[in-house]
Amino acid sequence: MSRRNPPLVPRLRPHADSVFAEMSQLALEVGAINLGQGFPNTDGPTELKEVAIAAINDGRGNQYPPSIGIPQLRQAITAHQERFYGIALDPKTDVVVTTGASEAIVAILIALVDAGDEVVMFEPWFDIYSAAISMASGQRVGVPMSGPELRPDIEALRAAVTPKTRIIILNSPHNPTGVIFTREELQAVATIAIKNDILVLSDEAYEHLWFDDTEHIPISTLPGMFERTITVASGGKSFSFTGWKVGWATGPRDLIAAVRVTRQHLSFASGGPFQYAIAHGLGLPDQYFRELRTDLALKRDLLCGGLEELGFGVIRPQGTYFATTDVRPLGYTDGLTFCRELPHKAGVVAIPHRVFCDDPEVGKPYVRWAFCKRTDVLREALERLRAGLS
């Protein structure tokens, strides 16, 4: 007898298609350079690898680590928050280690969002947010990054808030635009959150990836915000080991206690030996974090300079490892069309902002390029674009 039950529940069907899968497939088919997905093609510090290998050989972390994370890592996370931001946390109660920042986000939204609750986020958003809100049976509400520099539209945020708004998701440094929220913008978000008694999920996966004289400010350090903010971070992003999938959430103990419940019933625990390595990484001297930024800034300048020469409208990122371009100066109106043609025309893959938006008009002319790649790869990509687009 044939099965008549459709496999995926209706609220998750909008999340079935992945432009990353489509573009990676296309990249393979035509041998394109993949500047779509954001992962570095060089590994992080060797000493972190050695710590992980030693932990495996010594039998540390090879069996289930504590669900909330090994004490050494929780300690290192709280020391890091104190060192960089002056945030005081108790490693016993205010931290939970997760399988990457991704699981932290899902665990937070499932723990804190009930059916029908609204979650407000800036568009374009990171795709996991929208899927996780649907998993929690919440409603997502988009607020645009707008204007020529794609800054957060605070007026629209104010207008989007309703009595049903439970959480605002903030992501600064922001993927995909590369925008870093200024203190004034953060203060405006904070004022709205406090006035309406809304929680904030602050995704700070790119906390160490910022350039020039910009500065990353955790929103939880603003007056009145600590008690309503859960902050998420990613060992993969900060140490260039995206495959290790060690992330964490920090915040006030009552919110963390809630997230520990869902986390325990998602993956329970993960990455035992890698937790030792990331704990070591968090204690690296300032020089490590400075060099990470300097190296990435050179790559940003290389890619952005090349794209500008090709005639794109380039929005130079203040942080993250993504650059955004406007494709209209090249005669295109739609970044999705551009990205579907690009592998065939030039042998390069990029990602259209449109797929990170509910309102297709918000992201329509914009395309995201990852520059966390070796310099020779970026040069080759620019070479191909020069040949293919002229």
Ligand SMILES: *Cc1c(COP(=O)(O)O)cnc(C)c1O
């Ligand atoms: C990569 C990324 C994450 C997920 O981080 P993992 O540690 O790899 O799970 C979360 N948020 C944003 C904005 C990201 O770009």
